[in-house]
Amino acid sequence: MNILIAGGGIGGLTTALALHKAGFEVVVYESVRELRPLGVGINLLPHCVRVLTDLGLLKTLAGISVETSNLVYYNRQGQPYWTEPRGLAAGYKWPQFSIHRGALQMALLEIARERLGSEAIRLNRHLNRFEQDGEGVTAYFADKETGAVIETARGSLLVGADGISSAVRSQLYPDEGPPVYSQNVLYRGTTRMPPFLDGRTMAMIGSLRQKMVVYPIGPPDASGGALTNWVANLQEGASSLTERDWNRRADKARLERLYASWRFDWLDVPAMIARAQTVYEFPMSDRDPLGQWSFDRVTLLGDAAHPMYPIGSNGASQAILDGECLTTCLLKHGTNAAALMAYEADRLPATSRVVRQNRAKGPDEVMDMMEDRFPNGFTPEEIPHQELAGVMSRYKKIAGFDKESLNAKG
Numbered sequence: 001m002n003i004l005i006a007g008g009g010i011g012g013l014t015t016a017l018a019l020h021k022a023g024f025e026v027v028v029y030e031s032v033r034e035l036r037p038l039g040v041g042i043n044l045l046p047h048c049v050r051v052l053t054d055l056g057l058l059k060t061l062a063g064i065s066v067e068t069s070n071l072v073y074y075n076r077q078g079q080p081y082w083t084e085p086r087g088l089a090a091g092y093k094w095p096q097f098s099i100h101r102g103a104l105q106m107a108l109l110e111i112a113r114e115r116l117g118s119e120a121i122r123l124n125r126h127l128n129r130f131e132q133d134g135e136g137v138t139a140y141f142a143d144k145e146t147g148a149v150i151e152t153a154r155g156s157l158l159v160g161a162d163g164i165s166s167a168v169r170s171q172l173y174p175d176e177g178p179p180v181y182s183q184n185v186l187y188r189g190t191t192r193m194p195p196f197l198d199g200r201t202m203a204m205i206g207s208l209r210q211k212m213v214v215y216p217i218g219p220p221d222a223s224g225g226a227l228t229n230w231v232a233n234l235q236e237g238a239s240s241l242t243e244r245d246w247n248r249r250a251d252k253a254r255l256e257r258l259y260a261s262w263r264f265d266w267l268d269v270p271a272m273i274a275r276a277q278t279v280y281e282f283p284m285s286d287r288d289p290l291g292q293w294s295f296d297r298v299t300l301l302g303d304a305a306h307p308m309y310p311i312g313s314n315g316a317s318q319a320i321l322d323g324e325c326l327t328t329c330l331l332k333h334g335t336n337a338a339a340l341m342a343y344e345a346d347r348l349p350a351t352s353r354v355v356r357q358n359r360a361k362g363p364d365e366v367m368d369m370m371e372d373r374f375p376n377g378f379t380p381e382e383i384p385h386q387e388l389a390g391v392m393s394r395y396k397k398i399a400g401f402d403k404e405s406l407n408a409k410g
C-alpha cells in the first residue's frame with residue numbers, strides 16, 4: 001500500500017522525494033487545483049540544505065536562489081552591530097540559500113513529478129477526514145470549492161503535511177481552535193532593485209517593535225535589478241486580521257509612512273516599499289507544541305505539526321528535517337506505527353524547542369537588547385560583542401545548525 005501525504009507544500013513534496021528515494025511508494029494529495037508560485041522569500045539553512053543535497057537537488061537550488069553570504073543586524077538608525085558569515089562562508093559543509101518560496105515549491109513539484117510520476121502528485125484533493133484500522137488508513141479527498149468527495153484512498157500510513165490550518169491536526173485535536181496570534185503582523189513584499197551591500201547579505205533592522213528583514217532572492221537582471229525580499233514586522237496588538245491567509249494584500253502607503261525615516265546610505269527602505277509590486281499581510285501566529293503527533297498510522301509534519309514564528313529562518317528548514325527523519329524511521333522500523341512513534345520521539349521535542357525559542361524572540365533577542373540599551377545609537381566601543389555572540393550561538397544549537405555538530409553529519 002502507498003504512503004499517503006496530505007499537502008504538497010515544501011514539507012510534503014520534500015518528504016515524498018525522500019521516501020521515494022528510499023524505495024517507498026508514496027502519493028501526495030494537494031488541496032489546490034493548480035500549484036502556483038505563491039509566497040515571498042524564505043531561507044534554507046545548511047542543516048536542511050544537507051538533506052536537499054542528499055536528494056540530488058543542490059544544483060537546482062543553486063540555480064534559483066541566492067547563496068547567502070552574511071547575516072548583519074542593524075539598529076533603526078542603520079548602524080551595524082553584529083555581522084556573521086553564513087553557510088559555506090562560515091565554514092559549514094553546505095550553503096545557506098535565500099529563495100522565493102514559490103520557486104522552491106515549483107522546483108520540488110517538477111522534480112517530484114519526474115521521479116514519482118505525475119499520477120503520484122494529485123491536485124484538487126483536499127483532505128476532509130480519515131479513518132484508520134489495524135491494517136491501514138482510509139482518507140477522503142474533496143474538491144475544496146464544492147465539498148464533494150472525489151477520491152477515497154487507502155494507504156499504509158497518512159502524513160499530515162497540510163500546513164498551519166491542517167485538517168489532519170484538527171481531526172486529531174478537534175478542540176484546539178485557531179492558531180495563537182502573536183500581536184505582530186508581518187507585511188511581506190518583493191521589490192526589483194539594485195543589489196545592496198554585496199548583493200548576498202541578509203539584513204535585520206530595528207527591533208521587534210518595528211523590524212525590517214531584507215535579503216535578495218535572485219541575481220540582478222539585465223537592467224541591474226535584483227529581486228529582493230523584505231518583511232516588515234510591526235507590533236500591532238489586537239488585530240482584526242484573524243484568518244491566516246498567506247495571500248492577503250495589504251496597503252503599502254501606511255508602511256511607507258511608518259518606515260519614512262529609514263533611509264540609510266546602504267539601503268533606502270521607504271523607496272524599497274514604494275517600488276514593491278504587491279504587499280501581503282499575515283498575522284504572525286504559531287500553535288502551542290503538542291504532546292503527540294503520531295496516532296497509530298497517522299502523523300503530522302512541517303507546519304501541521306509545529307507552526308512557528310518565521311524567526312531565525314526555520315519554518316521551511318524544520319519541515320525538511322522532519323521529512324528526512326521520517327524516512328530514516330520508516331527504513332528502520334517499516335511502514336508501521338512504531339516508525340511513526342520513533343519519528344515523533346526525535347522530532348517533536350526538537351521542534352518544540354524551536355517553537356518556544358522563537359516565541360522568546362529567537363536570535364532576534366539581540367535587536368531588542370540593542371534598542372533598549374542604545375535607543376539613539378551607539379559607539380563601536382559600546383557594542384556588547386560577547387553577549388551578542390552568546391545569543392546567536394545558543395539559537396544555532398537549539399535549532400540544530402551549530403557548525404560542529406552539523407558538519408560531523410556530512
Ligand SMILES: Cc1cc2nc3c(=O)[nH]c(=O)nc-3n(C[C@H](O)[C@H](O)[C@H](O)COP(=O)(O)OP(=O)(O)OC[C@H]3O[C@@H](n4cnc5c(N)ncnc54)[C@H](O)[C@@H]3O)c2cc1C
Pocket residue numbers: 006007008009010011012029030031032038039040041042101125126127128161162163164165166167168188246247301302303304310315316317319
Ligand atoms: C501559499 C503559501 C504562501 C506562503 N508564503 C510564505 C512566505 O511568504 N513566507 C514564509 O515564511 N512562509 C510562507 N508560507 C509557509 C511556509 O511555506 C511554511 O511555513 C514552511 O515551508 C513549512 O512547509 P509545510 O509544507 O509544512 O507547509 P506549507 O508550505 O504551508 O504547505 C502546506 C500545503 O498543504 C496544502 N493543504 C492545506 N490543507 C490541505 C488539505 N486539507 N488537504 C490537502 N492539502 C492541503 C496547502 O495548499 C499547501 O500546499 C507559505 C505557505 C503557503 C501555503
